[in-house]
Amino acid sequence: MVPLSLAKSLASSPRSAEQCSADEATALFRADVLYGLSQPQKAVPPKYFYDEAGSRLFDLICRLPDYYPTRCELEILKARAAEIGALAGPGASLVEFGSGSSIKVRLLLDAMAAPAAYVPIDISGPHMRAAVTRLAEAYPGVAMVPVEADFTQSVRLPPLEDGRRVGFFPGSTIGNFTPEAATAFLAHVGDVLGAGSALVVGFDLAKDRAVLEAAYDDRQGITAAFNLNLLARINREVGADFEPSAFRHRAFLNGAESRIEMHLESVRQQEVSIGRHHFAFARGETIHTENSYKFSADAFLAMVRHAGWRQHAVWTDPKGWFAVAALERDGEGR
Ligand SMILES: C[S@@+](CC[C@H](N)C(=O)[O-])C[C@H]1O[C@@H](n2cnc3c(N)ncnc32)[C@H](O)[C@@H]1O
Structure with missing residues (x-):
């Protein structure tokens, strides 16, 4: 895998690391903070x-x-789970970028035919591993292979079975990148997953200022x-x-x-x-x-095409506040 040089959405030091040790991660954090505070x-x-x-x-x-993205995305995933399961096909491996508490993935695993493996990739290692322990109890037939890593860097997937590789990138985390960096990241995800893979990605839609600002500045102060x-x-x-x-x-x-x-x-x-x-x-x-x-569906799909993905479907919630795109990559795959 070629190390990825992404134009970061926010200031970041020029150094990078791949699945690095705790000491290296702290050194990189320090370098990023010193660099960012010097801008x-x-x-x-x-x-x-x-x-x-x-x-x-x-x-x-x-x-x-007030935080509508999670509710809206869950609504879409529930409504479209069967279609996503069909897109994945039997024996697929699901790779989640920024898995957090691995809640939404349950809807996909439930809808997939005999999923072979779940590979969550997250920078927040202990939190991810605790979530995967809970998930493993509910899905004993699925191999759980957590990867603690910065997903913007070169990520090596563990060896996986022959079924389709399906990427999952929910939570509108894609919106944390500038459009240029998001396009580069989607291409990077395509390289990580390989030819013939699929990707399910959640993105937030442009909407009323009051709704948006309330979601990011809640009254409870969380x-x-x-x-x-x-x-x-x-x-x-x-x-x-x-x-x-x-x-x-x-x-x-x-x-x-x-x-x-x-x-x-x-x-x-x-x-x-x-x-x-x-x-x-x-x-x-x-x-x-x-x-x-916050994207329009057209602008998001233009980025997706530039990144080498083909649109399978785009779904929104009934309010039209949030969207989930199902994408495919050409090629034979595994
Ligand atoms: C907005 S949360 C989304 C969590 C979950 N996927 C969801 O939809 O609710 C972003 C997640 O991505 C992880 N994350 C953020 N930046 C990351 C990076 N560069 N590499 C790996 N994980 C990252 C965070 O630890 C967090 O779990």
């Missing part, structure tokens, strides 16, 4: 949200009344806690001295870019240190922590 618009890549606390907070976000947890993680793992109470969560629609942006805003002038590195913050200055792009 004119300070930024930290969103993949660092997901330590154990961050993964648990994301699960709570998924249950919030998304704020998720965003601010990043500072606690940087303090703990990288040795920074952020004072989380001196920052506040901000989420807003950037209409020109058709994306929700999440930031951490400094409530006062301050300085933050990481070893011998010092970063000045003006009052109101922000760290950009996440983009979540």
Whole structure:
């Protein structure tokens, strides 16, 4: 597999690592934070949200009344599970990119004929492994092969049976990439899965500002806690001295870019240190922590075609708020 050089959606250091050791992962995290905080618009890549606390907070976000993406996507997957099962065919292996708590995959496994294996790939290792332990009890006939890795890097799949390889990329995580990086990532997924594979990917649709902003700035403050947890993680793992109470969560629609942006805003002038590195913050200055792009189906499908995938189907929920695309890659496959 050729290492992938992706244009990242947010500032990231030029270094990369493949399924690296804990020490290497910490060194890379430190390098990404130092690089991101040195940019004119300070930024930290969103993949660092997901330590154990961050993964648990994301699960709570998924249950919030205002957070429609999870509900809408589950609705689509329930309605279309049989079609996805038919697309996969018998004895297929399911590879999930960013599997989190592996909840949605149950709908697919239930609909597939004798699925051979489930390969969740996630950067949040302990959270993923706990989810897979629960899943294995419910699906004793399916080989569970978790891979703790950064899916934007070169990922080696374990040896798999001869059935079709089906990628699953739900949660609108694709929206965390810029459109250029999303296209590169979809091509990378095609390389990882190989010729003749299929891919089921969830993406969020453009909609009313009030609906979007409520989903990313809930009244209970769970998304704020998720965003601010990043500072606690940087303090703990990288040795920074952020004072989380001196920052506040901000989420807003950037209409020109058709994306929700999440930031951490400094409530006062301050300085933050990481070893011998010092970063000045003006009052109101922000760290950009996440983009979540909202697409039209046409724009999304144009990206998909550029990435070498063919459309099998695109489904939306009854409100037309969220979409799931089922895609295929040409070739003989396995
Ligand atoms: C938005 S959540 C989606 C979780 C789940 N798939 C769902 O639909 O509810 C994103 C997931 O991707 C994982 N993740 C984010 N960036 C990643 C990366 N670069 N490599 C591997 N996993 C990543 C996170 O740990 C998290 O579990």
